[in-house]
Amino acid sequence: MDNLYLALVHFPVVNKKNEPIGSALTTIDLHDMARASMTFGVRGFYVITPFQDQADLADQVIRHWTHGAGGRLNPSRKQALELVRVTQTFETAVEQIYAERNQPVVTIATSAKKHKNSVSTRKLKQRLGSNASHVLVFGTAWGLAQELVDNCDLQLDPITGTGDYNHLSVRSAASIYLDRLTND
Template structure:
C-alpha cells in the first residue's frame, strides 16, 4: 500500500453473542497469528488486539512473547516479524489514542460487519480515502460481531464481504484477509 497509515483492531469488547447481548469474547490465538500475517503482507502499520479482560491480555502477551522473544521467533523469523505488529490494549479508544500519538494525524475509525448497513462505504471508496494523510483503523468484531453502539460510533461502516450464495458467516481472519486484499488491489487501481 502506498501510505503507511492503515491499522487494524480486533475487538473482543463490546461484541454481541448470538442472542444479541453485549459481551466480552475470549481470544482465539489463531486469529492473532493469521491477522498479523495478513497485516504484514498488505503493509498494515499496526494491529491492535482489544480486550478489557486481564487474563486475555496476559494470554495475548504470552503468545506474542513466544514468537517475538522466545524460541518461536528463532525457529520462525517470518512469524516473529508478523507478530511484532500486535499491540494489546484494553479499549478501542486506547488504540485510537496510541495511533493519534504515533502519527500525529487525525484517526478515522471504520467498522466492519457481516450485516448490510444503510450508509456503508465500498472497498473502493475506502481505498481512495486511505490516500489522505489521516490514520485509518479498521475494526473487526469477534463472537457475533461488534455491538451496534460500537458500530454507530465509528466514522464509517464498510460494506460486508459478499459471497455468491447468500451464506455470510466468515471467520474474522478470513474477512480481514479478503478486505485487505481488495483494498490493496483497489489502491493499485487508483494509481498507487
Template sequence: MRVKNKMPSINICLVHYPVKNQNNQIITTSITNLDVHDLARLSTTYGLDCFYIVQPLNRQKELFQELIDYWKKGVGANYNLHRARAFHKVTIVASIEECLQDIGLDKEPIVIATGANIQGNIGYCQLRELAKTRNILLLFGTGWGLADSLIDKAHYQLAPIAGVDGYNHLSVRSAASIIIDRLCSKKWW
C-alpha cells in the same frame, strides 16, 4: 521494535469487547490463538502499520502477551523468523480508546466498522481513495459481530462482502484477509 509508518497508515483492530453473542447480548469474547497469527501475518504481508487486539480482561491480556513475546523474542523467534517479524505488528490494548491513543489522536484516524450484517455506507473503491490521504482504523468484531454502539460511533460502515444465495458467514480471519486485499493490493485486475 515496532516501526510506525509515516502518514497515511492503515491499522486493524480485532475487538473482543464490546461484541454481540448470538442472542444479541453484549459480551467479552476470548482471544483465539490463530486469529493472532493470521492477522499478524496478514498485516505484515500488506505493510499495515499496526494490528491491535482489544481485550479488557487482564488475565487474557497477560496470557496473550506471553504468547506474543514467545514468537517475538522467545524460542519461537529462532524457530520461525517470519513469524517473529509478523508479531512485531501486534499490540494488545484494553479498549478502542486506548487503541486510538496509541495511533495518536493528532493523526485523526478514520474509524471504519465492518461486519456481515451492517448497512454499508462506504465501498471498497471509495475506501482505497480515502486511505491515500487519511489514516485508517478498521474494526473487526469477534463473536457475532461488533456491538451496535461501536458501529454507530464509527465514521463509516464498510459494505459487507456479498455471498451467494444470501450466505455470508465468513470467519473474521477470512473477512479481514479479503477486506485488506481489496483495500491494499496492488492492482491485479
C-alpha cells in the same frame, strides 16, 4: 499502507442472541491477522480486551514469537507478531494511533450485515490516499456491538459471496478486505 491499522475487538461484541458480551481470545486470530497485516503493509494490529487474563495470554503468545523460541524457529512469524499491540479499550487504541502519527484517526467498522450508510472497499481505498490514520475495526464472537459500529466514522460494506450465507471467519474477512484495499 503506512496509515492503516487493524483492530480486533473482544469487548463490546455480541453473542448469537445479539446480547452484549466480552469474548475470549482465539490465538489463531493473532497469527492470521498479523500475517495478513505484514503481507499488506498494515502499520499496527491492535488486539483489544478488557480482561487481564486474556491480555496476559495475548502477551504470552506475542512474546513467544517475538522474543522466545518461536521467533528463532520461524523468523517470518516473528516479523508478523511484532505488529501486534494489546490494549484494554478501543479508545486507548485510537489514542495510541493518534499519538503515533499525529494525524486525525478515521475509524471504520466492519460487519457481516449491511449498514445503511456503508461504503465500498473501493471508496475506502481512495480515502486511504489522504494522510489521516485509518483503523479497520473487526469484531469477534457474533460481531461488534451496534453502538460501536454506529460510533465509527465509516461503516464498510459486508463481504458478499454468491448467496446470502454471511458467516466468514474474522480471519478470512480481514484478509479479503486487505487484499481488496491493496490489489483491487
